[in-house]
Amino acid sequence: MTETAPDLALDPARFRRALALHAAGVVVVTAAAGGEPAGLTATSFSSVSLDPPLVSFYVDRSSTTWPALREAGRFAVNILAGDQSALAARFARRGADRFAPPTRWYPDDHGTPLLDGVCAHLLCVPYDTIAIGDHILAVGRVTGADVRDDRPLLYHRGRFGRFHPER
Template structure:
């Protein structure tokens, strides 16, 4: 005699598969719960220092040493960065939220006071008091959606202070607190 099996439970609304286009606001809210480290990408183009804040920084490969970040295709800083023969990744420390906000703003001289920096070994601006610097040679760029993936070959890596990093989470900068 066949055994009666209970009907499967209907999936909760959280488990239902997506059936249409993703809502832009919902997508942004979902991405906002992911915490990301904060860096400032700097370069010198035609003798002018340029830079921008990025939260999309990532390691790519150890051999060869590659890192990446994404930049919005509408960025007014990107054409200057693209033309540079190298760039620096400045890994921000937890007390550098003001610096991150400064390099995220438009229509200001990001390198004027109170920004403190010096030219790096190849000329790219290196911001002072950051946790680490990575000096990179352009390796590859790829158009991806409304952004550009930038991959750099690391030519130099220096750790200055391995303290707490600056984190970006839910539209705000914050600090990392380790579990006891």
Template sequence: MRAPRAENAGEHTRPAAPPAPGPAAPADGPLPRGNNVSADAFRRALGAHAAGVVVVTADPAAGRGGGAPVGITATSFTSVSLDPPLVSFYINAASGSWPGIRDARSFAVNVLADDQSGAAARFAARNTDRFAPPTRWHRGADGLPLLDGAVAHVLCCRHDILAVGDHWLVVGRVAHAEVATATRPLVYHRSRYGGFTPHEPP
């Protein structure tokens, strides 16, 4: 079964023409030109940013009987556009899962629940069968592998792939989405997983 087509989200103002591709010209100011922040400072600063945790799953043979599924843990998942409905994530170019995701026509984003830190760790580990027990999963629309117990499943058709630094940026057009509203999401902060507790309104 193919993933259902997304419904029209309505008319929205489209952005103006983008600037010319490539790095922006350096501006005058206090930032040293041509210098990069140290890797340690970069990691520490970005580690201060709390992020949601997803597992991106795909199967190059999905829709054709199914094959060997692939999956990665990602904290770079974000929305891109409402019209058309686009999302994106980054994957390391050296990842062993990259060829499977690259060759798949579609992929699923599994938004992890706050009790799924074990799944997040498994799908970030190397040299392991990430879909073997205790991972619980099933196949959804178009044969996409979906993790049981996730906060949400976002099913996407591949829209674009761009090389950015030492990563690939993968953009997907959302064809179907479903949410378990009673479940809270998993959060990643300073190399640790945790839950999210909303503040009570004043």
């Protein structure tokens, strides 16, 4: 695809306001590179394919965590539970020691960090990456899943919240 003509470009602030109206699930992507845990919060998580099982998320090109995630041979998508907004904020903050207490986590059999108390863990191996605009699309092949809860954390209008289904 070609770039949009300048006269058709949308004001970035207006675009951001429009996107804020879309509620999104919240995940923390974790990996271990060189024996050190790394992770970041993403609201751009999506399923891609059932056969093969693929998922994706986007990472800002300026992310200081992306090099470690890119280097890792495995990663986990931790689907956050409704009571984990502080954890989501911690993994979104630059310069924070994200895996220090009060973060509760443990390594899986391959050393990939898994967060405690999440709705589910998706265990993945890298499948593909594509540079798109100011982000990188990361696609992973899901090799395992551990479902634990069904109370997801959501992100809407710049705030975290819980899902309350209609009865």
